[in-house]
Amino acid sequence: xxxxxxxxxxxxxxxxxxxxxxxxxxxxxxxxxxxxxxxxxxxxxxxxxxxxxxxxxxxxxxxxxxxxxxxxxxxxxxxxxxxxxxxxxxxxxxxxxxxxxxxxxxxxxxxxxxxxxxxxxxxxxxxxxxxxxxxxxxxxxxxxxxxxxxxxxxxxxxxxxxxxxxxxxxxxxxxx
Numbered sequence: 001x002x003x004x005x006x007x008x009x010x011x012x013x014x015x016x017x018x019x020x021x022x023x024x025x026x027x028x029x030x031x032x033x034x035x036x037x038x039x040x041x042x043x044x045x046x047x048x049x050x051x052x053x054x055x056x057x058x059x060x061x062x063x064x065x066x067x068x069x070x071x072x073x074x075x076x077x078x079x080x081x082x083x084x085x086x087x088x089x090x091x092x093x094x095x096x097x098x099x100x101x102x103x104x105x106x107x108x109x110x111x112x113x114x115x116x117x118x119x120x121x122x123x124x125x126x127x128x129x130x131x132x133x134x135x136x137x138x139x140x141x142x143x144x145x146x147x148x149x150x151x152x153x154x155x156x157x158x159x160x161x162x163x164x165x166x167x168x169x170x171x172x173x174x175x176x
Contacts, residue, residue, distance in 0.1 A: 062092045068156055070099045074106040075150035077143050081110045097172055102153060105161065105168035109149075112164065113142050 002025070004011050009020035017024055062070075070093060073083040084103035093099040116138055124131035145161065152159045160169065 062087075062090050065092075067093070067096055067099050068154070070096075071102040071153040072150055074099075074102045075146055075153055077146040077150075078110070078113065080106045080146070084110075098158065100172040101158070101168050104171040105149070105165055108164040108167055109142070109146065109161070113139075116142060 002011055002013060003009065004018035004021060004023060004025065006023040007018060007021040009018055011018050011025055015025055070083070070087050074080050074087065076083070084106040087093045087099050087103045088107075093103075120135045120138060121131065124134055127134075149159055149161070160166065
């Protein structure tokens with residue numbers, strides 16, 4: 001089986017490009033690279049795999065993201081839970097206390113949103129228009145809080161909201 005002349009990865013005989021580095025392979029018309037077989041020009045004992053000194057291209061999609069951008073993305077109302085979970089799981093922000101705090105605070109705020117969404121109709125059942133008005137006011141207040149946190153994060157101003165901020169600080173400290 002042939003190997004890539006650039007990175008040493010195995011390529012199929014009919015492959016026009018290396019699946020690892022994307023270099024055109026030589027067994028095809030118009031290509032400038034010659035194909036390499038298992039023992040042709042590699043030093044003995046090296047076998048298949050990347051050539052010495054080869055570094056794989058970066059595949060981390062968070063590579064160029066700043067901590068400020070990550071913190072802001074955590075506070076997108078309702079949908080911020082998705083980037084918050086990604087940032088908590090990512091290697092890049094594993095030791096970044098600020099992003100971890102903002103991600104945890106956003107997650108706890110989302111849980112409060114879910115509780116509010118489930119509890120308000122039950123507590124105010126039977127009040128008719130008062131139930132609807134109360135639910136609307138509380139939900140608008142939560143969205144307003146998310147927007148304030150988003151703006152403060154974009155200005156690099158850390159904001160600890162009562163109770164949820166303390167929980168987030170503890171969670172971020174435990175995980176770092």
